[in-house]
Amino acid sequence: MPHGFPSDLPPLHPSDHAIRIPGYDLVGRLGSGGMGVVYAALDPQGRRVAVKLMRTEMVPDISQQRRRFQEEVRALQRLRDKHVVPLLDSGIAAGRPWLATAYVPGRNLQQCGKLSGQRLFLLARGVAAALCAIHRAGIVHRDLKPSNIMVYSDGTPVVLDFGIARSLGAAGLTGTGAPPVGTAGTISPERYRGVSAPPADVFAWGCVVVFAATGQLPFTAPSPEEVMHRVLHSxxxxxxxxxxxxxxxxxxxxxxxxxxxxxEQLLKELDALGSPRPFAMPRVSRKTGDAATLLVLEMQQHYANPVPWLRRNQERILGEARRMGADRGLRDLVHRAAEARLGAAELDEALAEIASLLAPHERPRYRGYPVDEDGLVALASGGAREQALLRRLLGERSVIVEKYAAQHICRHVLCVSKHFGRGCRVLRRLRSQVVAVVDRTWEPLRELRHQIWAEHDALGHPRILLPPDQELVDRVYATALLVRRRTDELDRHRKAVLALQCPTCWWASQQEAVVEADPNTDKGLAHVVIASVAADTARRFAEAVRQG
Incomplete structure (x- = not known):
């Protein structure tokens, strides 16, 4: 499809067309449940996302429903782990809360069939790592089940759907006598007695592992009541x-x-059993790689005149599509393209769809991390190691532009029209935008360092300096990426800077610069970046003053 979602994506219902979520274009339904409907959507940059819209009719007490929604937002905002889907945005539309998360391609565990060996171990460890991050954030998921676990083509699992998660310290959200929120077969014994705590998620982890290995849950029965009896007594x-x-x-x-x-103990014991290795993604190369990827690369070579090539290779394309389970709707598309029954723009879209269906592994990896827009944002939100890797990817042209942007297969509209097969223009543009901001920070940062030294000496306090040069460079790149790509991150950095009280002239000058900065320009964003990376120094100095 032109939007890059699977060709068998369920369409919108007639009533869905009246829904308006600012900044997002709904293109289909990903699923629905007791808490709401999940839509496939495109964000303002054309990226695929999942938008969850809450139901208003679920319970009479709307405030209770919104409280659940607000807890889900706070929970996801605290989570930073590759095995947990990241929250991108949230809001209220026509009185109904909604949130947008990254779209996770692939199949959920319920659709994967039985797993064994390294793939089973990778699934078990990944879900355990997700629970570690969830519990460290003070959250109980409360509905860990096979359909809430997506599995990438390399076997990496990602935990979804915090629609019923809640903070450990929050009051219960179900009324007295109400059944526990969750899915029969993975609900722990204490949950049936009204107690929700991290051990309940560990219980669900055990159920999920058994399901992954056998295709069946460990507690099954014809009715929910019988399932509950088995969970409690068998x-x-x-x-x-x-x-x-x-x-x-x-x-x-x-x-x-x-x-x-x-x-945490699960994770340690799994590590003692062995280290899971993600399955190697097919190498995109003209000499080596899986048959489907090589077929797409061959198609790229004939982009100037693809129709004759399509006519010669229809059976190869359809054979690979059938092998990968992606042949639905593709036969007619290939036939119409091969018979020159499509206009130029439609042919571009057809070629892009064929490429995305045959070679869905469009997320290149560097040292185990995905090198695409969402992956880079995740690195920027990580710790010192992740930020150092981000600076290497963005700051050294040979890594991202030459090695990845020029080779990997993607589905961006910018890359699959006239420049189809010539590299990812989105990655190139992202790097140039971030570097444009970073380039404006070096001279002001040098001057700021001198101001800090001079003022600290004059006040008779020890020098509380900016971070070491290497760490400072990494923070600059990470902050520049976040404030350049995400409005909510820009607002958060500005608010944090303006709220921090520090009795120094140099910090007052930074706050003034942020107030006057135009965030629509690279120079204005640079002021926010500089103040943000200097905030730790201001915080340490303010603490030293308070302590005497």
Whole structure:
């Protein structure tokens, strides 16, 4: 499809066309549930996202429903892990809360069939790592189940749907006597008794691992009531699943929450069993690679006159599509393109769709991290190691522009029309935009360092300097990317700078510059970046003054 979502994406319902979410174009439905409907959408930059719109009719108490929504937003904003879907945006549309998260391509665990060996271990460890991040943020997921776990083509799992998650310290959201919110078969014994805590998610992890290995949950019965009875009183059914991982899953499903390992302990024990290795993505090369990727590269070579090539290679294309399970709707598309029954613009879209269906692994990786717009933003939001890697990717032309932007297959409209097959223009443009901001920070930062030294000496305080040069460079790149690409991040950095009280002239001058800065210009963004990376120094100095 022109928008890059799967060709079998369910269409919008007639009533969906009246929904307006500012800045987002709804193109189909990804799913629906008790809390709301999840739409496939495009954001203002044309990126694929998932937009969840809450139902207003679910419960009579609308304030209760919005409270759940607000807790979901706060929970996702605290989470930073590659195994947890990131929150991008949120708001209210016509009285209905909504939020936008990254779109995760691939299949959910329920659609993957039985897993074994390294793929099963990778799934178990990834979900355990997600629970560690979730619990560190003070959250209980409360609905971990196979359909809420997406699996990338390299086997990496991502946990979705915090629609019923809640803060550990929050009051219960179900009324007295109300059934626990969640899915029968993964609900822990204590949840049926009204207690929600991290061990409940560990119990669900054990259920998910058994399902991944066998295709069946360990507690099944014809009715939810019978499932509850089995969970409370019967041992789990492993359906022939054996081995160290099965033993760990059984311990995770102990009736007594105190007897279960924590998520951190799960992770340590899994690491002791072995280190999972993500499955290698096919190398995009003209000499080596899987048949589907090589077919797309061959198609790119004939872009100037693709119709004769399509006529000669229809059976190859359809054969690869069938092998990858992506042939629905493709046969007619290839036939119409090969018979020259499409205009130039339609042919561009057809070629892009064929490429995306045959070579869906358009996320190149560098040292295990995805090198695309969302991946770079995730690096910018990470720690010192991630920010150092981000600076390498953005600051050294040979890494991102020459090695990745020139080779990888993507679905961006900018890259699949006249420049189809010539590299990712989105990555090139992103790098140039960030570098344009960074280039305006060096001279003001040098002057700011001198001001800090002089004023600290004059006041008789020890020198509380900016971070070391290398760390400073990494922070500048990370902050520049965040404020350049995301309005909410720009607002957050500005507010943090203006709210920080520090009794120095140099900090007052930084705050004044931020107030007067035009955020629509590279120079204005540079002022925000400089003040943001200097905020830690101001905070340390203010603390030293308070302590005497």
């Amino acid at each position: 041992p789990p059914e492993l359906h022939g699943f054996r081995g160290p991982l099965a033993d760990l899953a059984v311990r995770a499903m102990a009736k007594n929450p105190a007897e279960r390992p924590t998520a």
